[in-house]
Amino acid sequence: MLAENHERKTVKLGILYGVGVGPGDPGLLTLRAVEVLCRVQVVFSATGAHSQDCISGSVVDAVPGCQAERVTLVFSMAREMEDRRQAWSENAEKVVDVLRQGKDCAFATIGDPLIYSTYTYLLRRVRELLPEVRVETIPGITSFQAVAARNNLPLVEDRETLGLIPAWTRESVHDPQFHSADTVVLLKTYHHRREILTALQENGFAGECIYASRVGLAGEEMVSGIDAIARIPETYLSLIIAKRQPEKVK
Ligand SMILES: C[S@@+](CC[C@H](N)C(=O)[O-])C[C@H]1O[C@@H](n2cnc3c(N)ncnc32)[C@H](O)[C@@H]1O
Structure with missing residues (x-):
């Protein structure tokens, strides 16, 4: 023993x-x-x-x-x-x-x-x-960095701020980052997509809005614009990056 x-x-x-x-x-x-x-x-x-x-x-x-x-x-x-x-x-x-x-x-x-x-x-x-x-x-390269890179989209510049929102609950549409951040990244957009898109529209993010699913994998999809995103079925491995329209930038 x-x-x-x-x-x-x-x-x-x-x-x-x-x-x-x-x-x-x-x-x-x-x-x-x-x-x-x-x-x-x-x-x-x-x-x-x-x-x-x-x-x-x-x-x-x-x-x-x-x-x-x-x-x-x-x-x-x-x-x-x-x-x-x-x-x-x-x-x-x-x-x-x-x-x-x-x-x-x-x-x-x-x-x-x-x-x-x-x-x-x-x-x-x-x-x-x-x-x-x-x-x-x-550390690893995040999904949203890969999406931004693929679209040559600056996530944030100068004094802009970035908000990261886990968007799988209904309550996430009330996240204060919709009001404060210049760019929002919404992860887990597989429930309540319609509410999320409405929140983006109401908070001045409709102008530049990219949806991506299965980035870098078979079946990858990438579309931009609220209407096009609304037509895509919800799936777990998806995210949205949206930039506030210039007139609303602080
Ligand atoms: C549990 S989180 C993992 C996040 C991960 N640790 C990161 O750094 O990207 C899962 C969420 O990440 C996002 N995600 C991860 N990989 C992805 C991919 N290849 N394409 C699209 N979204 C992805 C989706 O929003 C998914 O719902």
């Missing part, structure tokens, strides 16, 4: 890397992300309980030198927070198991790991279970 305890204490913990893999196009992976994905022993990717595909996993598949064991973790996207919490905890335990074996691992996540990502919830729980764990977060 004593010997067993001693052995457990002397195993060096693995390092956890939170790796942003960008919006889906492997060409938008950073060199640091590739280096880490090729170095670790295990790569975890996240998918939703009802998802057909695992986008972060597909990006990792495209990294030629990645020999790591691959594990897909299923996360609940239910509105009930209890379901989500349970999935975060269960998946954190799986990650901790690997770290306790001394294996370095990466949690690959779309876009940037610190922007509306499952990674931050998982990380909190991993740290509760393993406070001494070493963690490194590798």
Whole structure:
């Protein structure tokens, strides 16, 4: 027993890397992300309980030198927070198991790991279970940066401000950033699209408005203008970037 305890204490913990893999196009992976994905022993990717595909996993598949064991973790996207919490905890335990074996691992996540990502919830729980764990977060190119770049659209210039709104609830149309920001980025535009478009119109954002879905992936769609956007069916992997019309700029 004593010997067993001693052995457990002397195993060096693995390092956890939170790796942003960008919006889906492997060409938008950073060199640091590739280096880490090729170095670790295990790569975890996240998918939703009802998802057909695992986008972060597909990006990792495209990294030629990645020999790591691959594990897909299923996360609940239910509105009930209890379901989500349970999935975060269960998946954190799986990650901790690997770290306790001394294996370095990466949690690959779309876009940037610190922007509306499952990674931050998982990380909190991993740290509760393993406070001494070493963690490194590798930033990724966000979905909205990729959309702005594709359209050569300056997100903000000079004194302009940028608002980031998770637009999946009805209440999000009352977000104060509709009144204060010069450019708004609306993520998760898969519910209440009509209300969102009305809020954009009423707040002077109708002039320059781009909708994009599945950027960098098969089935990508990109349209501009309120009327054209209104005709597109709602889908999870979509966003809107809108710029306030000049006469309303502060
Ligand atoms: C959970 S958030 C993840 C955000 C991500 N961490 C980032 O930095 O872009 C998911 C939302 O990001 C946006 N998104 C992520 N990847 C996208 C893509 N390839 N095309 C369009 N929107 C995307 C959508 O608004 C989607 O509902």
